[in-house]
Each structure stands twice: as C-alpha cells, then as structure tokens.
Amino acid sequence: MKRIKVFKKQKNKDSNRWLERHLNDEYVIKSKIDGYRSRSSYKLIQINQKFKFFKSSNSILDLGCSPGGWLQVSKKFAPKNSKILGIDKINLKSIPNVQFLQNDIFDENIFNKIDSFFDGKKINLILSDMSPNSTGNKKVDHLLIVSLIERVLDLSNYFLSKNGFLIAKIFQGGAQGDLIKKMNQTLSSIRYFKPKASRAESPETYLVAQKK
Numbered sequence: 001m002k003r004i005k006v007f008k009k010q011k012n013k014d015s016n017r018w019l020e021r022h023l024n025d026e027y028v029i030k031s032k033i034d035g036y037r038s039r040s041s042y043k044l045i046q047i048n049q050k051f052k053f054f055k056s057s058n059s060i061l062d063l064g065c066s067p068g069g070w071l072q073v074s075k076k077f078a079p080k081n082s083k084i085l086g087i088d089k090i091n092l093k094s095i096p097n098v099q100f101l102q103n104d105i106f107d108e109n110i111f112n113k114i115d116s117f118f119d120g121k122k123i124n125l126i127l128s129d130m131s132p133n134s135t136g137n138k139k140v141d142h143l144l145i146v147s148l149i150e151r152v153l154d155l156s157n158y159f160l161s162k163n164g165f166l167i168a169k170i171f172q173g174g175a176q177g178d179l180i181k182k183m184n185q186t187l188s189s190i191r192y193f194k195p196k197a198s199r200a201e202s203p204e205t206y207l208v209a210q211k212k
C-alpha cells in the first residue's frame, strides 16, 4: 500500500515537472503567439532555413501530419497555389487549401490515393515527422521505427521528383547503417540535421536527402 502511494507521488512529481517544462518551453510559447498547432513547426522552419527546399516545392506530401503544424508551415513557406496533402491515422482539424487523408501509411491503397491527388505527377517535397507509439520494449520499438522509415522510403522512391527533397524524422542507433545503404540507392546528399527546436535529450534527428 505504502509503495503505491510513493509511486503515485513520484508520478505526480514527474508529470508536474513535465508540465512546468512544457509551459516554459520557448517554442511552446512561440507557437501559441504565432498560431502554430505544434512546437514541431519550428523544427521544420529551422530545417528549411538551412536547406531552403520550400522555394522550389509546389507539391508537398506530409506523412503523419496531425495536428497540422508542418502543414501550416508548408502553406506559409511554399509558393502560392502549391498542392499540399497531409496524411495521418488520426483526424486533422481542417486547414484551408490543404487536403487531408485519414489513413495509415501502411494502407494497401495509399499509393493509388496519393497518385490520384497529385494527378499522376511527381512530388517535389515529402515530409515525415512520424514516430511509432512506444511499446516499452526497446527491440520492438526499434523494429517499428525502421519499418516506418522503410515505408517512407518506398513512398519517396515512387513519388519524389528528381532533386526533390525528403525530410524524415529518424532515431539514432541500431539498424541505421543498413537503412542508409538502402537510401543511397535512390537518394543523394543524405545528411543528418538536428534543428535547435529538437530537444537535446531526444534521440530524434532529421534526415535530409534529395532524389537522384
């Protein structure tokens, strides 16, 4: 009985600490002021400041787009009248002039659906900020992350235009070497970039690459 009480107290302390850190976070505060739906929005803004891909991207596919911060950034920085499609398993509160598909990216019809939205044309920019839900088992989590990125690669191999950019979240470690080998077959200029807005303690980083 006592142990449970101690655990509960510890849990409350942890969540209070998390809440305090979240509320005081520079990018959480900025996102409220700027009207962005996620603090992640600043990661994409900073990646673009470095690699400047938006200016040449008038067709954009955002995989794992909810709640919509990256879609808002895409709409703001891409040329006017760009075609933008977001896909997510969970729903999205609509954004004007941005299309949304509620779908798992592993859905077998996803290729057809994307193809029909872009009228069979290639896409200039593919974004993925996805990460799988943690199962608590490190090995399983790692396999899930790898399979997610492999699916993103399959989609980019099919849809990305020559010199088009792929920006994808990845976690450092494990089978990354094999993944990079696979990427080298169809992508060039593969770089890692961790934007300032990505928390230092997070293993996430972003892969930036261009289609050969």
Ligand SMILES: C[S@@+](CC[C@H](N)C(=O)[O-])C[C@H]1O[C@@H](n2cnc3c(N)ncnc32)[C@H](O)[C@@H]1O
Pocket (backbone or CB within 6 Å): 037, 038, 040, 041, 063, 064, 065, 066, 067, 068, 069, 070, 071, 087, 088, 089, 090, 103, 104, 105, 106, 129, 130, 131, 132
């Ligand atoms: C970190 S959030 C993206 C935040 C977004 N970039 C923003 O700025 O608002 C990751 C999203 O990926 C989605 N996701 C994860 N696995 C997915 C899958 N297999 N198919 C579609 N969406 C997926 C989750 O539902 C979640 O909404």
